[in-house]
Amino acid sequence: MNINQLIDLKQKGEKIAMVTCYDHASASIINKTQVDMILVGDSAAMVMHGESSTLPITTETMALHTASVVKGAPDKFIVADMPFMSFRKSLDSNMSAVETLMKTGAHAIKLEGVAGNEDLIKHVVQSGVPVMGHVGLTPQSINQFGGFKVQGREQAAQNKIIEQVQTLSDLGAFAVVLECVPAALTEAIAKSCDIITIGIGAGNSTDGQVLVMHDLLGYPSDFSPKFVRKYLDTERMFKSAFNAYVNDVKGKKFPNKEESY
Ligand code: KIV
Numbered sequence: 008m009n010i011n012q013l014i015d016l017k018q019k020g021e022k023i024a025m026v027t028c029y030d031h032a033s034a035s036i037i038n039k040t041q042v043d044m045i046l047v048g049d050s051a052a053m054v055m056h057g058e059s060s061t062l063p064i065t066t067e068t069m070a071l072h073t074a075s076v077v078k079g080a081p082d083k084f085i086v087a088d089m090p091f092m093s094f095r096k097s098l099d100s101n102m103s104a105v106e107t108l109m110k111t112g113a114h115a116i117k118l119e120g121v122a123g124n125e126d127l128i129k130h131v132v133q134s135g136v137p138v139m140g141h142v143g144l145t146p147q148s149i150n151q152f153g154g155f156k157v158q159g160r161e162q163a164a165q166n167k168i169i170e171q172v173q174t175l176s177d178l179g180a181f182a183v184v185l186e187c188v189p190a191a192l193t194e195a196i197a198k199s200c201d202i203i204t205i206g207i208g209a210g211n212s213t214d215g216q217v218l219v220m221h222d223l224l225g226y227p228s229d230f231s232p233k234f235v236r237k238y239l240d241t242e243r244m245f246k247s248a249f250n251a252y253v254n255d256v257k258g259k260k261f262p263n264k265e266e267s268y
Pocket of ligand 1: 027046047048049050051088141184186207217219
């Protein structure tokens with residue numbers, strides 16, 4: 008999958024399916040599925056490292072996750088997330104973070120918010136790197152929002168999100184993630200938006216959807232927003248496999264003759 012094929016999907020009105028992924032083994036499985044696009048999200052901080060927000064993860068750690076996903080999923084379009092503060096310093100330092108992530112083999116970068124990022128987005132696009140924006144609930148601003156809350160309920164907030172999407176499009180971004188915004192707002196945006204819209208908790212009118220891999224696979228979580236649909240009960244399956252193994256070990260049934268040298 009490449010950027011032109013993604014744009015083609017949008018133009019044909021075919022939905023785009025994106026999932027997050029952070030490791031080589033899972034990426035190798037996703038590579039054999041019909042998933043179109045992978046996001047190596049900074050949600051890695053929470054689901055892979057047990058942090059309570061996305062803030063602690065560094066560019067170097069994101070680069071390690073991205074490199075392992077790139078090697079596992081050579082057929083997929085891979086977007087690397089720019090972590091907290093990695094794009095809010097000098098243009099030099101911001102571009103170094105972009106370079107570190109892109110040199111892992113990612114095909115695009117994603118960054119949260121718009122205000123203050125305009126020059127960087129323009130520069131990154133002019134450097135040949137596709138940019139995906141992210142508006143609505145931007146988890147790196149969790150301390151300003153006071154929690155993981157739906158954004159864009161009031162008219163002023165809706166106008167701001169509409170403007171942000173337009174600005175991203177004007178700056179040359181190829182796509183935008185709309186997170187946790189009312190479905191009616193998404194519908195209004197998606198109607199006139201000429202860049203790819205990807206939703207998460209944003210209704211069904213975007214060009215595509217993204218879900219955190221661990222959420223859709225049903226890994227246990229303290230936080231389960233209503234937009235998550237679980238396609239597997241991974242906790243139950245893992246527990247049953249581990250307990251079957253323990254029973255075999257304790258019952259002296261593992262290893263058997265065929266499994267021994
Ligand atoms: O980091 C992430 O997983 C994300 C998605 C929730 C869009 O940014």
